[in-house]
Amino acid sequence: SGLRGPEWKLVNQDMRRGFVLLEKNKFVRVLEQALDERIEDELPLPVNDELLEAVRSDLEEVIVALEAYKEKYRDEGFGTVSIIKFPPCMKKLVATAQAGQNMPHAGRFALASFLSFIGMPVDDIIKLFCSSPDFDQSKTAYQVRHITGDGYGKKYTPPECATMRTNGVCFEPDELCNGRRVNHPLTYYRIRSYDRNRDKKADKTTKPS
Ligand code: SF4
Structure with a gap:
């Protein structure tokens, strides 16, 4: 299923008398996924x-x-971790964490998994959350290590843009986001990394020796 991540686990849902209660945007996401899977199941069609x-x-x-x-x-890899290359959603989540403002669970999950994926050490990720009003060192360390797979096996992939939107953590998408190429925050970061590497190479070749 495309609905991975702790935010979709049954234990994290609002269950009432055997039914799962979903907010409208999450319900739409589930329908979208069901439709996707139905179409995929019917493929390949005879050609x-x-x-x-x-x-x-x-x-x-x-x-x-x-x-x-x-x-x-x-x-190309992701190169050195650089906030300049972050998509708007991740810049906003970092700013929220640094300002000590409360962050929804979906935001924490997205940020921790994103930072881990691009190569930020786990201890630095934990430090980033230390300004949160409800910061609890051992709880945060446990959650971050769980998400990043540090010593716990599975490493979670950050959510794609559609999920970020559903969870209300896609903030101020910019021109690159709105282009057709970006459907994942990691794609955004990769494109920016590539652009910066290319610009650096171009600088070197145009500099007089
Ligand atoms: S479109 Fe994707 S990359 Fe851009 S801000 Fe939204 S979630 Fe982030």
Whole structure:
């Protein structure tokens, strides 16, 4: 299922007489997922030769573009952790944590998993939450280590943009977010990392020796 993460676990839901009570936006997300899975289950549909022939050149174009895209990001990694490359949602969550404002569980989960994924050490992530009004060192350490898989096995992937929106933690999406390429905060970060690496390389080559 695409509805992964602790926020979707049954134990974290509001259960009443055997029914799960969902807020409207979460309910929409569940319906969306059910529809996705239904469509996927019915695939692949039989495709005859005539149809294959009709889309062949478009398909080749897509395959070439996809390969070029993958190549572009391969081996670039995420580089040094830099807030300049963060998507607006993560900048806002970091600012909220640093200002000691209360953060919804979905926000903490998204931020901790995002920071861990891009290479921030677990202890630094824990420190970031220490200004929270309800900060509890051992509880926070346990939660962060659980999310980041530090010593607990499974490492959670940060939620994609659709889930972030559903959870009300997609803040002020910018031009890059609104472009068609970004559907995940990590994609945003990757694109920004790539742009910055490319700019640095361009700087080096244009500097007079
Ligand atoms: S669109 Fe995605 S990357 Fe951009 S702010 Fe929203 S959740 Fe973050």
